Amino acid sequence: MELKGKTAIVTGGSQRIGRALVLALASAGCNITLHYNSSVASAQRTAAEAEALGGRIFLHSANLADPSELAGIVTATNQEFGPAQILINSAAIFPKDTLRDVTLDQWSETFRVNLRAPMLLTQAFARSLPDDMPGAVINLTDWRTARPYADHFSYSVAKGAIDAFTGAAAISLAPQIRVNAIALGAMLPPPGQGEEYLQALASNLPLQRVGGVDVIAQALLYLLGNDFVTGEIVRLDGGAHLQY
Numbered sequence: 044m045e046l047k048g049k050t051a052i053v054t055g056g057s058q059r060i061g062r063a064l065v066l067a068l069a070s071a072g073c074n075i076t077l078h079y080n081s082s083v084a085s086a087q088r089t090a091a092e093a094e095a096l097g098g099r100i101f102l103h104s105a106n107l108a109d110p111s112e113l114a115g116i117v118t119a120t121n122q123e124f125g126p127a128q129i130l131i132n133s134a135a136i137f138p139k140d141t142l143r144d145v146t147l148d149q150w151s152e153t154f155r156v157n158l159r160a161p162m163l164l165t166q167a168f169a170r171s172l173p174d175d176m177p178g179a180v181i182n183l184t185d186w187r188t189a190r191p192y193a194d195h196f197s198y199s200v201a202k203g204a205i206d207a208f209t210g211a212a213a214i215s216l217a218p219q220i221r222v223n224a225i226a227l228g229a230m231l232p233p234p235g236q237g238e239e240y241l242q243a244l245a246s247n248l249p250l251q252r253v254g255g256v257d258v259i260a261q262a263l264l265y266l267l268g269n270d271f272v273t274g275e276i277v278r279l280d281g282g283a284h285l286q287y
């Protein structure tokens with residue numbers, strides 16, 4: 044898919060990894076709906092940065108836990124720019140819980156934001172795409188679905204379901220829409236943690252370093268640009284999966 048002039052939706056695009064995805068798409072010439080939830084100031088800053096790179100940005104706030112707000116992201120995008128052909132499901136939560144202590148509320152919230160929202164958004168995206176236009180969806184997942192965190196139980200299960208969703212959506216939406224995922228390893232420290240969190244992880248990796256956002260942008264542009272890849276999950280983990 045040629046990206047210049049295409050319309051993209053990025054969920055959770057205000058900061059951190061979502062911001063890097065927005066900037067990569069802006070550099071490639073896309074019109075972008077930058078979805079955010081509560082981070083208005085960061086969303087505005089990222090929008091200004093993306094516009095300086097040549098992208099056109101439409102800011103849209105929605106709580107992804109609420110299904111009534113989801114379809115509006117696609118509708119508003121189509122009104123602003125015309126049909127969205129790219130959807131990036133990046134927004135997520137990363138709660139700390141275990142199988143012993145997770146509450147029903149926490150479990151449900153994790154699944155609402157991390158699994159149900161990407162599914163409903165992908166459905167709305169697919170339904171709104173004109174038959175003669177190709178589309179592409181990228182889901183952000185985690186290489187640790189294969190080696191789950193003990194202390195991020197609901198997150199690990201929901202991201203594992205995102206891996207399954209990627210394949211199921213790819214076969215369901217072929218040939219018009221390709222669906223792929225990027226499985227991240229150590230990229231940015233979780234909110235509230237410093238660089239030392241990542242450096243401790245990096246020393247144990249085969250590649251002895253953490254990824255950073257540039258490698259995610261590279262993978263994003265590859266998966267969007269290559270029209271023969273679907274149902275693929277690209278691991279960006281510095282080789283972590285090789286040694287466990």
Ligand SMILES: NC(=O)c1ccc[n+]([C@@H]2O[C@H](COP(=O)([O-])OP(=O)(O)OC[C@H]3O[C@@H](n4cnc5c(N)ncnc54)[C@H](OP(=O)(O)O)[C@@H]3O)[C@@H](O)[C@H]2O)c1
Nearest residue numbers: 055059060079080081082106107133134135183227230231
């Ligand atoms: N950071 C890593 O190293 C890493 C590793 C593995 C996988 N990943 C995955 O990569 C993606 C991006 O990671 P990240 O660390 O950049 O994520 P993050 O900062 O934890 O969260 C991204 C955004 O999700 C949005 N969000 C959370 N709850 C929401 C809700 N109810 N409704 C709408 N938006 C909501 C937030 O938007 P607002 O700020 O506007 O509220 C937030 O900015 C995620 O899917 C994550 O699981 C990241």
